[in-house]
Amino acid sequence: MADIGYISLLLALGASLYSALAFVIGVRKRYPELVASARNSLLCVGGLVSLAALALVYALLTHDFQIESVAYYTSRDLPLIYTLSAFWAGNAGSLLFWAWLLSLFAAIVAMQNRGRNRELLPYAGSIMMATEAFFLILMIFLTNPFQKLLSTPAEGSGLNPLLENVGMIFHPPALLAGYVGLTVPFAFAMAALLSGRLGDDWMRSIRRWALLAWLLLGLGNLLGAQWAYVELGWGGYWSWDPVENAGLMPWLVATAFLHSAVIQRRRGMLKVWNMVLIMLAFNLSIFGTFLTRSGILSSVHTFSESAMGPFFLGFMGVVLLGSLILIYYHRQQLKSENELDSFVSRESAFLLNNLLLVGITFAILVGTIFPAISEAVRGVKIAVGTPFFNKVTGPVFLALILLMGICPLIGWRRARMNDLIRSFIYPLGTATIVGVVLFLGGIREWYALVAFSLCSFVISAILFDWFRGVRARHRVRSDNYLKAFLGLLWGNKPRYGGYIVHIAILLIATGVVGSSFYKMEKEVALAPGEAMTIKNYTLIYEGKTEKVTQSKLVTTATLSVFNGVEFIGTMTPEKYFHRSYQQPVTEVALRSTLLEDLYVVLGGWTADGTTTFKVLVNPLVSWIWMGGGFLFLGGLIAFWPDKRERR
Amino acid sequence: MIRRKRFLIGGIVILLAVAYLGYRGFEGSATYYLTVSEVKEQGGRIAGENVRVNGRVAPGSVDWDAENNILRFVLVDEEKGLSVLYKGIVPDAFKADSNVVVEGGLESDGIFHADAILTRCPSKYAPEE
Numbered sequence: 001m002a003d004i005g006y007i008s009l010l011l012a013l014g015a016s017l018y019s020a021l022a023f024v025i026g027v028r029k030r031y032p033e034l035v036a037s038a039r040n041s042l043l044c045v046g047g048l049v050s051l052a053a054l055a056l057v058y059a060l061l062t063h064d065f066q067i068e069s070v071a072y073y074t075s076r077d078l079p080l081i082y083t084l085s086a087f088w089a090g091n092a093g094s095l096l097f098w099a100w101l102l103s104l105f106a107a108i109v110a111m112q113n114r115g116r117n118r119e120l121l122p123y124a125g126s127i128m129m130a131t132e133a134f135f136l137i138l139m140i141f142l143t144n145p146f147q148k149l150l151s152t153p154a155e156g157s158g159l160n161p162l163l164e165n166v167g168m169i170f171h172p173p174a175l176l177a178g179y180v181g182l183t184v185p186f187a188f189a190m191a192a193l194l195s196g197r198l199g200d201d202w203m204r205s206i207r208r209w210a211l212l213a214w215l216l217l218g219l220g221n222l223l224g225a226q227w228a229y230v231e232l233g234w235g236g237y238w239s240w241d242p243v244e245n246a247g248l249m250p251w252l253v254a255t256a257f258l259h260s261a262v263i264q265r266r267r268g269m270l271k272v273w274n275m276v277l278i279m280l281a282f283n284l285s286i287f288g289t290f291l292t293r294s295g296i297l298s299s300v301h302t303f304s305e306s307a308m309g310p311f312f313l314g315f316m317g318v319v320l321l322g323s324l325i326l327i328y329y330h331r332q333q334l335k336s337e338n339e340l341d342s343f344v345s346r347e348s349a350f351l352l353n354n355l356l357l358v359g360i361t362f363a364i365l366v367g368t369i370f371p372a373i374s375e376a377v378r379g380v381k382i383a384v385g386t387p388f389f390n391k392v393t394g395p396v397f398l399a400l401i402l403l404m405g406i407c408p409l410i411g412w413r414r415a416r417m418n419d420l421i422r423s424f425i426y427p428l429g430t431a432t433i434v435g436v437v438l439f440l441g442g443i444r445e446w447y448a449l450v451a452f453s454l455c456s457f458v459i460s461a462i463l464f465d466w467f468r469g470v471r472a473r474h475r476v477r478s479d480n481y482l483k484a485f486l487g488l489l490w491g492n493k494p495r496y497g498g499y500i501v502h503i504a505i506l507l508i509a510t511g512v513v514g515s516s517f518y519k520m521e522k523e524v525a526l527a528p529g530e531a532m533t534i535k536n537y538t539l540i541y542e543g544k545t546e547k548v549t550q551s552k553l554v555t556t557a558t559l560s561v562f563n564g565v566e567f568i569g570t571m572t573p574e575k576y577f578h579r580s581y582q583q584p585v586t587e588v589a590l591r592s593t594l595l596e597d598l599y600v601v602l603g604g605w606t607a608d609g610t611t612t613f614k615v616l617v618n619p620l621v622s623w624i625w626m627g628g629g630f631l632f633l634g635g636l637i638a639f640w641p642d643k644r645e646r647r
Numbered sequence: 648m649i650r651r652k653r654f655l656i657g658g659i660v661i662l663l664a665v666a667y668l669g670y671r672g673f674e675g676s677a678t679y680y681l682t683v684s685e686v687k688e689q690g691g692r693i694a695g696e697n698v699r700v701n702g703r704v705a706p707g708s709v710d711w712d713a714e715n716n717i718l719r720f721v722l723v724d725e726e727k728g729l730s731v732l733y734k735g736i737v738p739d740a741f742k743a744d745s746n747v748v749v750e751g752g753l754e755s756d757g758i759f760h761a762d763a764i765l766t767r768c769p770s771k772y773a774p775e776e
Contacts (some may be wrong), residue, residue, distance in 0.1 A: 038748045160740060233739065307688030340654060348654070355658055361666035366669065371680045383682035383699050384673055385750075396665060523735060525714060586739050603736045604713040612716045 001065050005055030009146075012048035012103070013136040016042045023126035024380055025118070027195075035122050039110055042125050042610040045132060046107035048575040053100040056093065056145055060086055066152040069093050069467040073318035075158035075580055077551050088172045089159060091293045092145035097173065098289060099135040101180040102128065105209075108181070113205070121200055123191030124184075131183055134315050142307050158350050158580040160550075167227030175220030175378055176290075179357050182211025182250060182408040185257075186319075188281035189275055189340045193326040198333050203265060203274075210278075214258060215635035222508075223626040230336030232603045233586040235521065235616040237624070238390040238512075242312060246288035249361050256357035259350050266412065267347060268337030272327060275334070275482045279323040283517030284361075291368075303407040320585050344420070346412045352404050355468045356396050390516075397452060401509055403502050404502050408465040426464050431457035451513040462499050489637070497638025500630055507627030523603070525612045535617045538562040539571070544611060557602050557611055561591065573602035573613070597621045658692045673743045678750065683724040686753060700729065700759065722749060722759070733761040740766035 019041035026034030056069070060083050067070040073086040073093075088094040097543050106128040113121045139145060176223040186207040192202040226249065229237040238244060257277040260270045290312040327334070340347050366373070369383045374382040409423040435453035443449055466488070473484035488498040524532045526541040535538075542558040555575045578585065591598040596619040603612035668683055679693065683702040686693065705728060708721035718733045720743075730748055741747060751761035 021743060025685070233736070339651070343653075343657075351654070352657075352661070355661050356665070359662055363665055363669045382677050383680040385676040385678060387676035388669070388672035392668045393677065443752065523716065525716065583742055584739055603716060603737055604711065606713040608716055612713065 001055050001059050001062075001066060002148055005059075005146040005292060006140075006144065007617040008048045009136055012045050012099075012131060012288075013140060016045045016133040016136060020126045020129035020133060023129070024507065026396055026596075027122035027202060029123045029478045029504055038125065040123065042110055042129055043107050044128065049096075049100050049132075049136075052145075053087075053096060055097060056087060058082065059146075060084060063156070065154070066158050066168055067150050068147040068149055071149060071156045073156070073159050075156040077580070078156075079162070079164075079246045081169060082159055083644060085163070085169050085172075086159055087421075088176065089163060092139060092143040092177060093137050094144045094172065094289075095143065097176055098180055099132060099139065102132050102183055105180060105184055106132065107185075109209075117201060117205060119195045119197050120188060120191045120205065123194045124187040127187035127190050128183060131187075134311075137309060139307060142311070155580075159211055161576065161578050161583065161585040162231055162579050164425075165227055165231045167223050167231065170222035171200070171220055171227055173221060174216050175290070176245075178213050178215075178217030178220050179237040179250065179289055181209060182254065182278075182634070184209040185213070185278050188325060190326065193275070193323075193330050196330070196333065197328065198271070200265065202547070207261065208256060208641075210254060210261070211635065211639050212351050214254040215248065215639065217254060218635070220632055221247045221251060221622070222631070226625060226628075229621070230588055230590060233588050235599055235601070235614065235618065237515075237621070240367070240386050242368045243292050245364050245389075246284075246291040247367075248293040249364055250281050250284040250288055251462065251628065252357050252361045252364075253277055253284060256361075257281060257355045260354050263347055263350050267402065269340070269347070270351070271334040271336065272331065275323070276326050277354075277358070279319065279327075279477065280358075282318050284365075286312065286316055286319070297387040298531065301551040306620075314506050316547060334416050335436065344410060345385050346407055346410055346639050349403050349407045349410065349448065353400060353407075355402050360393050360396045364389065367392070392449070398454060398501065401451075401454050402505070404505065405454070405461040406483055407490050407501070409461050421459075423464070423637060427457045427461040430460040445517050448513050448517045451509065458502065459506055462502055493642060494638045495646075497634045497636070497640075498633030502634075504627040504630030504634055507623045511620045511623035511627065514623070520617040521614070522545055522616075523614050525610050527608075527610050532613075532615065536564055536592040537617070538564075539600070539613075539615065541611065541613075542570075543609070544605065551579055553579075555602070555605075557613070559589075559600065560611075561598065571598070573600045575602050591623050594622055595619065662686055672751050676713045683729045684727045686729055687691070687727045690753075692757060694753050697750070697752055699748055699765075701748050702729065703746055704741070711737070711744050722747070727757050728755070731761050731765070732761045733764055738764055 016645055021033050022038035022041065026032070026036075027566075056067075058064075058069050060066050060074060061080075063074070063076055069090045070086075070090055072088040074083050079084070086093070088097045092278065105511045106125065109128070110121070117124075188202045188206045190207075192198050196418075209541060221244070224244065227236040242292065244409065257274065260274050260277060262574040265268050266272050290308065293308070340351070344347070367388050371381045371383045374380060406426060409427070410420065431453045434456035436448060438449060440451055443452070466485075469488045470481060470484045473479055473488055474481055477484070477487075479487060520535055522534050526532060526545040528541055531538055531540040538561070540560045542560055542564075544555055544557040547554045553576070555577075556572050557574070559571045561571050570592065571591060573589040574587040576585040576587065588602055589600040589602075598616055599616040599618055601614040601616075603614060672747050679696065679698040679734075681689070681693075681698055681700050683700060686698070686700055698707040700722060702722035702724050705723045707755055710719045712718075716736070717735055718735075720731055721728045723729070726764040731751075733749070745766070748765040748766065749759065749772075750763045751759060754760050
């Protein structure tokens, strides 16, 4: 099986290189046959890489421990679903997953555009196949997913037990699919430049791809955050780790692009800027793939020591330089068709949103690679921590939320003063009331106060605008309100899907602000029968039990939990010791309500039974996960095909 | 053209504001990122400063006092070793012979008092060769 997989990869490399060249030559010299053959070759790559992927799946399922990536990440007692998730547990496997998805996406693009975009598709196909070839080269020459061990071990090492969590089944593929998805918009942007067809065709072709990639990245990040929260047991969900930043940065740039693309479609402006954004998003997704796979970027040395480092750096350099040269070369054709009419207009609000998103992405990038930069410049490694990221991004995120509220209230081109006053009065009123109520309710942290008021401003602005639309429809068509509401939503899916996404962001922001400013944390050592209190909760330690299962030793501590004097249940934080893996796994006990989470971690214990716990009260965390649900819903609505678009 | 210039100035002001935020944030959270040998060489010069140290947990050096929740171990690189003391919940991925980053400061007793132990994201672990 390993040989079939490896040979498929070799053949796929040949086919992808041929396809990349034949597309360009065929379209330049006007040989339709050559273009058709390149297209067939592209479809072949999809088949070959799928074959390789299936070979790895087969090897995983049959416990073929001769293959390194099977022996290192699985064992016979691993449940089936985690055996499959071991596909992307290792470096080589996740590169194969990348290449597989890209080959499938490329095939879908080729099918979708059958008989359409005759000028664009060959170039786009060529770019996608060149990227595919890059990943195939990495696998063939550097980290072969089908690498054989010299001797076949009787049993594999098993998956790291921390990865045996539902989140880990969905988080990596979602994030990787998001990274890969950004290749398609990039390929079409470059195709537009190379073919000189810089009209609206390419923008229309990629809108849904960009949206899909953005949605997958967003969900991938949230799933990762949730995994960290329930599995890692330090009480938080985001720590500005380089790996987390690597997933966030392309998402931020893709967000900027989704907004500025609207301006290009409606007003013919920001064309160069959009090209740059797509290129940045793609490059950041390549960077993210590298960072996720290579570990902490603690030093320039780790970058060059890792065999893949120079390859990735080179590829990113080629992408960056190549696309900048192309953009410069076509700058005349990329001139704006319009100028901004006024500061107070939706265009300038979108522009501001873009600047802020790209600004924080840059700040996060600098923070992430700062150890490497400072070492190269001054010879000392200096790292920046969480406070840096919080201080930079916090105020910018607040400004972005404010813009989110202002946007629906002001018109395109130039807003009229009277309209402005009429639209702003309700949202501003709501924000003021919420601010005052929270202040009287004891919220004195000015940042939280501002953030919560802003969120209520935005939500009422969105609802106000939505309500205006529904009322107009109700009056004109005499539909009832529900029908008018649904008709409006379905009639303009990108817009109202976008509003739902904005509501999702508000929920997430509220959760983040609440849990950052009002978190409580205590570490205690309790003997059985002793109690501790945190906020309004009292926890009584009842004792611990031990249980031996086939694969692990489970220690369970039982605590009775009281809210005030009312008994609300028991909580059982656990610790697992796996036989096959030299590492304990802490299972957090979590009691989640809309208002706050009670989060209990079992630390350790002594022979006499004294046990240490870490207990946290995290307010509003469940709002973040609710926001994730809204993000998915809104993204899906915006993504849903529109009859008008199909044509 | 004048309008364009005004927008350009607006953009620059915003980017400068972000840069300023970055500068302020940097002042508050920059830490030296050192290896064990570098800490040993610097010695007293970095006393009291917040630093991050990258190293390997020396096998057999881990001593955990469960009652007081205090963890002691020796962090090593190719050349030298550094005694580390940490109070708190030990991360799951912490184990002997694994790579960790500790954040904290070198105290006058020559022991590194860590406020945090950062382990690598478990998805990046390859098993020991």
